[in-house]
Amino acid sequence: MMGAMVETNPASDGIAARATNVKKIYGSGDTQVHALAGVDVEFKKAEFTAIMGPSGSGKSTLMHCLAGLDSATSGSVDIGGTELTSLSDKQMTQLRRDRIGFVFQAFNLVPTLTALENITLPLDIAGRTPDQEWLNAVVDRLGLTNRLDHRPSELSGGQQQRVACARALVGRPEIIFGDEPTGNLDSHSGGEVLDILRAAVTEFGQTVVIVTHDPRAASYADRVVFLSDGHIVDELRDPTADSIIDKMKALENI
Numbered sequence: 001m002m003g004a005m006v007e008t009n010p011a012s013d014g015i016a017a018r019a020t021n022v023k024k025i026y027g028s029g030d031t032q033v034h035a036l037a038g039v040d041v042e043f044k045k046a047e048f049t050a051i052m053g054p055s056g057s058g059k060s061t062l063m064h065c066l067a068g069l070d071s072a073t074s075g076s077v078d079i080g081g082t083e084l085t086s087l088s089d090k091q092m093t094q095l096r097r098d099r100i101g102f103v104f105q106a107f108n109l110v111p112t113l114t115a116l117e118n119i120t121l122p123l124d125i126a127g128r129t130p131d132q133e134w135l136n137a138v139v140d141r142l143g144l145t146n147r148l149d150h151r152p153s154e155l156s157g158g159q160q161q162r163v164a165c166a167r168a169l170v171g172r173p174e175i176i177f178g179d180e181p182t183g184n185l186d187s188h189s190g191g192e193v194l195d196i197l198r199a200a201v202t203e204f205g206q207t208v209v210i211v212t213h214d215p216r217a218a219s220y221a222d223r224v225v226f227l228s229d230g231h232i233v234d235e236l237r238d239p240t241a242d243s244i245i246d247k248m249k250a251l252e253n254i
Contacts, residue, residue: 014044014045015042015043015044015045015078015080016043016044016045016047016079016080016174016175016207017042017043017066017077017078017079017080017175017207017209018041018042018043018077018078019039019040019041019042019062019065019066019072019075019076019077019078020040020075020076020077020078021038021039021040021074021075021076022036022038022039022040022062022065022072022074022075022076022077023036023037023038023039023072023073023074023075024036024058024061024065024070024072024073024230025073034230035058035061035230036058036061036062036065036072036230037058037229037230037231038075038230038231039058039062039075039227039230039231039232040232041062041225041232043066043175043207043209044207045174045205045207046201046205046206046207047201047207047208047222047223048197048198048201048207048208048209048210048220048221048222048223049208049209049210049221049222049223049224049225050209050210050211050212050217050218050220050221050223050224050225050239051063051209051210051211051212051224051225051227052211052212052213052215052218052224052225052226052227052244052248053226053227053228053251054228054248054251054252055213057227057228057229057230058227058229058230059211059227060179060211062211062227063177063179063209063211064179065077066079066177066209067096067100067102067177068084068087068092068095068096068100069096071084071085072085079095079099079100079174079175080099080174080175082095097122097125097126098126098171098173099173099174099175100173100174100175100176100177101167101168101169101171101173101175101176101177101206102168102176102177102178102179103161103164103165103168103176103177103178103179103181103193103197103210104164104178104179104180104181105179105180105181105183105184106184107152107157107160107161107163107164107184108164109152109160109163109164110152111151111152111153112151113151114148114149114150114151115144115147115148115149115150115151115152115155115159115163116139116148116149118152118163118164118167119135119138119139119144119148119163119166119167119170120135120167120170121167122167122170122171123170123171126171128171130170131172134170134172135170138166138169138170139166141196141199142162142163142165142166142196143162143192144159144162144163144166147159147163156189157184157185157186157189158185158186158188158189158190158192158193161181161182161184161185161189161193162192162193162196164181165181165193165196165197169196169200169204169206172206173206174207175206175207175208175209176197176200176206176207176208176209177209177210178197178208178209178210178211178212179210179211180210180211180212180213181193181194181197181210181212181217182194182212182214182217183212183214187216190214190217194217194220195220197210197220198220201222208221215241215242215244215245215248216241218239218241218244219239219240219241219244221239222237222238223235223236223237223239224236224239224244224247226247226248226251228251233251234247234251
C-alpha cells in the first residue's frame with residue numbers, strides 16, 4: 001500500500017518525468033564540479049528518448065537524478081506528477097519499486113536465482129503477484145520461454161540482458177530507465193535489446209529513457225536530447241544514426 005504522497009497526480013499532463021532547473025554539484029571549494037548546471041527537460045508518456053553527450057557531460061548524473069537513485073543539489077524532479085524531493089526514504093523506495101523499471105549496463109542479476117525468479121524478483125519483494133498473461137507476453141516477446149529455469153551463468157550475455165529487460169517490464173512501470181543498456185553487448189544482442197525497448201513503447205505504451213554513447217542505439221528513439229557541460233544544448237526528433245553523428249560532431253567542436 002503506497003502512501004498518499006506517492007499517488008500519481010492526474011494533472012501530470014502526459015508527462016512521465018520532468019526535471020526543472022536541476023543542478024548537481026559534487027565536492028566543494030576549488031574541487032567543486034557542476035555535473036548538472038540547471039537542466040530543464042520533459043519526457044512524454046509512451047515515448048522513447050535517448051540522452052547523449054560527450055564524456056563528462058552529465059548524462060548518467062541526469063538519469064540517476066530522474067530515477068531517484070541520486071538527489072539533485074537544487075531544482076525539482078517529478079515522476080508522473082510526484083515530486084521526488086517531497087518523499088521520505090521509504091516512499092522513494094516504494095516509488096522506485098512500483099513505478100520505475102531499470103535496465104543497467106551491468107545486468108544486476110542474482111546468480112543463485114533462475115531467469116524466471118530474477119524476472120519476478122521486484123514483484124516478489126513488493127508482495128505483488130505477477131500478471132501471468134503479461135508475464136507470458138513479455139517472456140515470449142523476449143524469446144526467453146525456454147530459458148526460464150536457467151541460472152544467469154547458463155545464459156549468454158544477450159540472454160542475461162533480455163532477462164534484465166523482462167524484469168524491468170514485468171511490473172508495468174510508468175517509466176523504464178536504461179543506463180548504457182547495450183554497452184556490454186555485441187551488435188546483434190544489443191539490437192535485440194533495443195528492439196524490445198522500442199516495442200515496449202510502440203506496442204505496450206511504456207515510456208523509455210536511455211543514456212547511450214552509441215548513435216545506432218539512439219536511432220531507435222523518438223527523440224534524442226544532447227547534453228554538454230551539464231546543460232541541454234540541443235535535441236533531435238525522428239533521429240537517424242547519421243543525423244545523430246552530425247550533431248555529436250558539432251557538439252565536440254563547440
